[in-house]
Amino acid sequence: MIDSGDYRGEARLRMPGQLQAPPPLALYVHLPWCVRKCPYCDFNSHALRGEDATAIPEQRYLQALTRDLERSLPQVWGREVSSIFIGGGTPSLFSAAAIDQLLVTLRTLLRVSPLAEITLEANPGAFEAARFKAYRDAGVNRLSLGVQSFNPQHLRALGRIHDADEARAAAAAALELFEAVNLDLMYALPGQTLSEARQDLETAIRLAPAHVSAYHLTLEPNTPFAAAPPSLPDDDAAADMQLMVEETLAAAGYQHYETSAFAQPGRQCRHNLNYWNFGDYLGIGAGAHGKLSSHDRIERQARSKHPQAYMDALLGESGSSNARPTLLETRKLTRADRIFEFMMNALRLTEGFDPRLFEARTGLPLLLAEPALRAAEQRGLLLRGVYDGADNIRPSEQGRHFLNELLQMFLPGD
Ligand code: SF4
The missing domain is CATH 1.10.10 (Arc Repressor Mutant, subunit A)
Incomplete structure (x- = not known):
């Protein structure tokens, strides 16, 4: 069974509506900038002017995060933080020094468990091996890489800033540097066939990451894809792809533990599990x-x-x-x-x-x-x-x- 925190020994509830003990606590840090906006994306991400990563006001944003955390401390006082997830946007646009500074601040102000899972989201288009290594040295122990596809045509259709070679190079470097790596993939992409979806998955499996997240592309309101929808596989074809994803990953030893999440045994994402367990x-x-x-x-x-x-x-x-x-x-x-x-x-x-x-x-x-x-x-x-x-x-x-x-x-x- 999946670990969902130590709730089993909790005494009886006091009154309906009251909690006997606070649930486990995780921390999410949002770094909101991307080089440019992908046409399917409805996340809170903001394109950089001139696609220039040096335009990120790193120091001012770090100051704001620190102030935000300081103001929030009374609400979480004394509680241990079991995981940290630095998401975006594209957090890997931030310098390694900034991520180091951020983690030092978090550890100074919060009681971060020495065993905390610390994930950083990265984009293969903003990849440098030296920077990945510096993230690891700063304390990041899990990298989540937004590969989406290894197929050049589909990467172009998705408006991604990386190509297939960069996706492979970034994944290989991540796997060399980090013990825990997640690869994000998407299926039911514009013009994608079942066999192309399978090739993406098999490429990912050959790399042997601990974790794979496989998402069905959906048209989200207020995105360029929703305004001018590309030609997508029909529902039957998409359902076949979903089945193929589940069967192929199961055959490779990955456990399908959540709607879109697959992990080698014992390698589930602890941070996301806390969300799903209503932590x-x-x-x-x-x-x-x-x-x-x-x-x-x-x-x-x-x-x-x-x-x-x-x-x-x-x-x-x-x-x-x-x-x-x-x-x-x-x-x-x-x-x-x-x-x-x-x-x-x-x-x-x-x-x-x-x-x-x-x-x-x-x-x-x-x-x-x-x-x-x-x-x-x-x-x-x-x-x-x-x-x-x-x-x-x-x-x-x-x-x-x-x-x-x-x-x-x-x-x-x-
Ligand atoms: S890189 Fe990710 S967060 Fe940024 S625009 Fe694309 S999908 Fe959205």
Whole structure:
């Protein structure tokens, strides 16, 4: 079973809605710049003027991150940070000295576990072996490389800044330097055939990374791809690719442990597992999201999305306006939100969850979710039973393939 933190020995809940103990805590740091914007991307990423990495205001942004963290400390005081994820954007556009400075700051201000998984996202188009090595020396122990494809035609169609040779070179260097490497791949790409999708996957498998994330390309609203959709494989072809991805990775020894995530045994991404187990995370940086629990509330946070507004809110105006932008939006989760959001995360996991985890993370009795659980079970989307000696609730194979349908059953009001 997947480790989801030490919740099993927790004493009985005090009152419905109250947590007995805070969940494990992770830290997410958002570095929001990219050389240019990929046409399918709806992340909070901002193209650099003139595609020039030296245009990143590294020092000012680091100061803003430090201020952001300092302000957040009372909310996480004394808690150990079990993982750090530096995501983007393209964090590998930041100099190794800046990443080193960032990690020193995080370790100084927070109680970071000596065993913390520390991931940095990197782009093969912003790859230098010496810089990767310096990231490792700064304390990064897991590299997540956004390869997406090894096929030159598909990389061009995706508007990626790297070519196939750079993808291979960056992956090889990452695997030499880091013990834990994730390769991000996408399938159902414009004009892609099943055999081309298989070739991408086989190239990745030959490199033997500990972890592979394989995403179905989707057209997200407000992206150039949504405005002018490219010719994509139809639903049947995309479903064949998904099946091929699952079978090929399973045959190569990768466990399919979450909707899009595959890992060699014991090599799951601990940071992402914490999200899926409805753990807590503090998010700092422009547009970063967080989820923090205290004994009687669970709160979601979102920071200002635009880097300039984010820095101005924390460090003061660099322009002429007197109005200071708002840094933070917060939303307290209702009971219905807690049920839905727990299920939305935990049912992504192939192995699902232990019912006690639900109660420990939401502060609510599982009885409140019983009508939806029963309905999902009756529709063949959910399984309940004893696995590895523990009670367990997990999506059925059908539930995994029709995950949205399953999750909708837990929507408030349904
Ligand atoms: S590199 Fe990643 S974050 Fe940046 S624009 Fe492309 S998909 Fe978005």
